[in-house]
Amino acid sequence: MPKALHAQVASIIKFSWVDGPGNRFVLFLQGCNLNCLACHNPQTIPLQTPRAAEMSVDDVLAQIRQAMPYISGITVSGGEATVQAGFVLELFKAIKSAKEFEGLTTFIDSNGNAPQEIWDQLAPYTDGVMLDLKALDDQKHIELTGSSNTAVLESIKYLDSIHKLYEVRLLLVPGHNDSDKQLIDTAVWLREIDPQMRIKINAFKTHGVRALAREWPEVSEEDLARYKEIVN
Numbered sequence: 001m002p003k004a005l006h007a008q009v010a011s012i013i014k015f016s017w018v019d020g021p022g023n024r025f026v027l028f029l030q031g032c033n034l035n036c037l038a039c040h041n042p043q044t045i046p047l048q049t050p051r052a053a054e055m056s057v058d059d060v061l062a063q064i065r066q067a068m069p070y071i072s073g074i075t076v077s078g079g080e081a082t083v084q085a086g087f088v089l090e091l092f093k094a095i096k097s098a099k100e101f102e103g104l105t106t107f108i109d110s111n112g113n114a115p116q117e118i119w120d121q122l123a124p125y126t127d128g129v130m131l132d133l134k135a136l137d138d139q140k141h142i143e144l145t146g147s148s149n150t151a152v153l154e155s156i157k158y159l160d161s162i163h164k165l166y167e168v169r170l171l172l173v174p175g176h177n178d179s180d181k182q183l184i185d186t187a188v189w190l191r192e193i194d195p196q197m198r199i200k201i202n203a204f205k206t207h208g209v210r211a212l213a214r215e216w217p218e219v220s221e222e223d224l225a226r227y228k229e230i231v232n
């Protein structure tokens with residue numbers, strides 16, 4: 001992957017409890033290689049947009065430094081973090097090699113749509129990957145994201161095999177990918193790879209989505225209870 005010392009950044013959250021273990025500094029990179037109907041941040045899909053800020057590795061490190069006393073790690077999210085993998089690599093290398101950042105963990109929040117070569121380069125500097133699986137069935141995945149899930153499924157298997165998969169996240173959309181059969185097939189597939197697989201359920205909400213998905217039903221309490229019973 002080409003080395004990159006600058007990135008297109010969509011936003012930064014200095015303290016987050018929902019983007020990996022502990023309290024985390026989260027860098028949301030601009031650009032995504034899927035086009036999900038249920039995307040909550042569709043403005044992060046294009047790589048180039050006037051809304052994004054160009055930041056260097058040093059710029060990001062300066063912001064991390066300010067948050068340092070209060071965080072346990074860094075998560076790079078998106079968009080899709082691996083679209084700017086060359087930058088993620090340089091950022092993580094800088095964090096892992098500096099005494100001042102000792103103890104910070106480095107996580108990636110990914111849609112999984114990346115080849116093995118990218119994971120091979122990132123893995124030595126990455127403590128864990130949180131990976132979204134939108135649908136196990138390929139046709140359903142294409143319908144929901146515009147792309148095949150082949151690379152996503154390979155990423156799950158590969159990252160698990162090298163002990164870098166922290167958890168798989170399922171964004172469940174009522175009537176689209178939440179039938180009992182879909183959930184059972186998905187849970188069985190994941191637990192065959194790793195019986196201890198952490199599976200997190202994310203409930204679909206219409207907040208921030210584009211016009212088409214705004215008409216879709218949100219996940220109810222009953223739906224959520226059913227998902228948890230099947231998946232866990």
Ligand code: SF4
Nearest residue numbers: 032034036039079111
């Ligand atoms: S992978 Fe994430 S950021 Fe990319 S389009 Fe899908 S929901 Fe949006």
